[in-house]
Amino acid sequence: MIRPAKPEDAEAVAPLMILALGHIAGIFAKSENHEDAIPFVEIFFRHDKNQYSYENTLVYENEFGIVGAVTGYDGKLLHELRQPILDELHKSDPDFYPGDETEAGEYYLDCVNVDTSQQGKGLGKKLIAAFCDHAEKLGFQRVGLIVDIENPSAKKLYEKLGFWDVGKKDFMGHQYFHMVKEL
Numbered sequence: 001m002i003r004p005a006k007p008e009d010a011e012a013v014a015p016l017m018i019l020a021l022g023h024i025a026g027i028f029a030k031s032e033n034h035e036d037a038i039p040f041v042e043i044f045f046r047h048d049k050n051q052y053s054y055e056n057t058l059v060y061e062n063e064f065g066i067v068g069a070v071t072g073y074d075g076k077l078l079h080e081l082r083q084p085i086l087d088e089l090h091k092s093d094p095d096f097y098p099g100d101e102t103e104a105g106e107y108y109l110d111c112v113n114v115d116t117s118q119q120g121k122g123l124g125k126k127l128i129a130a131f132c133d134h135a136e137k138l139g140f141q142r143v144g145l146i147v148d149i150e151n152p153s154a155k156k157l158y159e160k161l162g163f164w165d166v167g168k169k170d171f172m173g174h175q176y177f178h179m180v181k182e183l
Helices: 007-021 023-029 034-046 075-089 123-137 152-160
Strands: 002-004 057-062 065-074 107-114 142-148 164-171 174-182
Touching (some): 002 123, 007 034, 007 065, 057 123, 065 075, 075 107, 123 142, 142 152, 152 164
Antiparallel strands (some): 164 174
């Protein structure tokens, strides 16, 4: 079942977000061990008005519990939603600024993630479809995302789901394809 996330889902969702964030989680944690960022993500997930909030997340729950999640928001709100995260990161690195991965005019799919034990069952596709339906109900005509150039299998998946490449973006030390889907 796919449902809106609740603050109490933080302990289940934060490790899933870490899977999607990859090297970005390491930057947040200032650690090579991405899992060190779990407490950071849990804090922001529990609070409203930030890009990793439960408010911006749908979860996939089955007999094993929460095994997947998708998080995203209105691209024009990126700076507003990112500010609480930047405020925290600036405490240890006042010069940190990641650049923009989204823009106005798209409902941005920030991260989608499925527990490794549940991958290969189509749950990610279901989460992405639910996210696109949610965006359309909110009145958006386009969903956008970025996918690491070094992850061609993810790009291929998104292409199968109707997304196409509209250019490249440099973001937090990596090159990404900017992909969109018209709704």
